[in-house]
Amino acid sequence: MEQEAIQELIYAYSEKMSGKKKLKEKDIIKKISADAELDKDVVKKALRAMIDVGKLMYSYGGGASSVEIPTEEYLREKGMIK
Amino acid sequence: MSGKYKTPMLDELEKGPFPSFITEMKKATKISTTAEDALGQLEKSYQTKRGYWKHGGIVGVLGYGGGVIGRYSSLPDEFPGVAHYHTVRINQPSGFFYTSAALREICDIWDKYGSGMTNMHGSTGDLVLLGTTTDKLEAIFAEYSSRGWDLGSSGSAMRTPSCCVGPGRCEWACIDTLGLTYHLTQHFQDEMHRPAYPYKFKIKTAGCAVDCVAAIARADLSIIGTWKDDIQVDQAEVKAYADMGMNIQAEIAEMCPTECLKYDGGKITIDNKECTRCMHCIAKMTKALRPGKERGATILVGSKAPIVVGSLLSWVIVPFIKAEEPFEEVTELIENIIEWWDDNAKPRERIGELLEVKGMRPFLEAINVPPQPQQVREPRKDPFFFWTAADLEKK
Numbered sequence: 499m500e501q502e503a504i505q506e507l508i509y510a511y512s513e514k515m516s517g518k519k520k521l522k523e524k525d526i527i528k529k530i531s532a533d534a535e536l537d538k539d540v541v542k543k544a545l546r547a548m549i550d551v552g553k554l555m556y557s558y559g560g561g562a563s564s565v566e567i568p569t570e571e572y573l574r575e576k577g578m579i580k
Numbered sequence: 581m582s583g584k585y586k587t588p589m590l591d592e593l594e595k596g597p598f599p600s601f602i603t604e605m606k607k608a609t610k611i612s613t614t615a616e617d618a619l620g621q622l623e624k625s626y627q628t629k630r631g632y633w634k635h636g637g638i639v640g641v642l643g644y645g646g647g648v649i650g651r652y653s654s655l656p657d658e659f660p661g662v663a664h665y666h667t668v669r670i671n672q673p674s675g676f677f678y679t680s681a682a683l684r685e686i687c688d689i690w691d692k693y694g695s696g697m698t699n700m701h702g703s704t705g706d707l708v709l710l711g712t713t714t715d716k717l718e719a720i721f722a723e724y725s726s727r728g729w730d731l732g733s734s735g736s737a738m739r740t741p742s743c744c745v746g747p748g749r750c751e752w753a754c755i756d757t758l759g760l761t762y763h764l765t766q767h768f769q770d771e772m773h774r775p776a777y778p779y780k781f782k783i784k785t786a787g788c789a790v791d792c793v794a795a796i797a798r799a800d801l802s803i804i805g806t807w808k809d810d811i812q813v814d815q816a817e818v819k820a821y822a823d824m825g826m827n828i829q830a831e832i833a834e835m836c837p838t839e840c841l842k843y844d845g846g847k848i849t850i851d852n853k854e855c856t857r858c859m860h861c862i863a864k865m866t867k868a869l870r871p872g873k874e875r876g877a878t879i880l881v882g883s884k885a886p887i888v889v890g891s892l893l894s895w896v897i898v899p900f901i902k903a904e905e906p907f908e909e910v911t912e913l914i915e916n917i918i919e920w921w922d923d924n925a926k927p928r929e930r931i932g933e934l935l936e937v938k939g940m941r942p943f944l945e946a947i948n949v950p951p952q953p954q955q956v957r958e959p960r961k962d963p964f965f966f967w968t969a970a971d972l973e974k975k
Binding site for chain 1: 636637638640642643644645646650714715718734735736737774775776778779887922927928
């Protein structure tokens, strides 16, 4: 599976869980690799690439880190939207 | 009093002979407008006995999940200068060695983008820069990284490994704490900057059991230098200590926790098989006693401060392991330990807590370390190891 297609699955899952559960990297990797029968490292690489370009972002709350879909404020601050 | 606010309670903290953080904060008001509001808010906290800081949220630099700790005032209208007052962590060099030029470089950048205030160092080990705003974070990161510095770690990640000064400044270092910490920092870069663990994981390395970095109390994984063979004794120097008036019987022999050291009024004898390598005698009689020559490290697991549940001290897992370049054996062990924790821990569960829940047996099996007497933390207490019928049959 192409990386772009994996990233679409990751984004769809992150969007679905938004507001319901704080997802750790590992939660996403586990879910997508199981659903799409992919190697965990392949999913991890796709996920990291999304974080590097701001399609996903790290967040922090209650002592733990999570991965989320970026807010407009975050994208604006990073110069990704005006 | 600062320029903008009356600070009678803070002013009290400038009295007396010791250096005062209030004096330093007041100095910072000359280069930073935010320091005044920081003082104003602190005075209010002292008056009302309440804290007004909030932390967390979404602050950081692109691609990194840690290194910046979001800090906000809960009274932004009253103290607008500290509405955003984030902390930036910079990965410290092993053993906290800096040139004065390096410190000037760090501080000049911080004066440009931040409050100008630091506290060196945070208990994580990172160099801590206090007080900046969200819009300056990318520029701060760009400036520091262009000069060879990197952010430290925060959140559910491998925290920046730290160590004592080791062989750089200390004759007792049984291992190269500086080299090992540098190696671990490079090896775990991804885990430091991309938080993927259930919670924080700290590694601290001390060159000997004097443990100047308090690894045994502050790290999920404590690496403490030790030795396997006999303590080196120079009897002529023992005599010199006695001649200088040291009460060797009271100060050394009677303070030995296992009573393995004896003094007959002339010579010291040590029953090395009973010695726990605590360093008491060596630290007291530096010229007469030295660690043995076969050196390595003890690996302990599980200490933590009392966040979430109570504090814990580390627990011996591997009594002796060689810790020499390229540090493969230690690194592999650490990876196995983290993998077991990562696979089994609930969110916000430290490895010390998990060990108490799961017990020693599954842990030791997973990391491929045999049960050993040194792992019994407290005599006559449950060692958390349960033998199976198959184990008993082997006997």
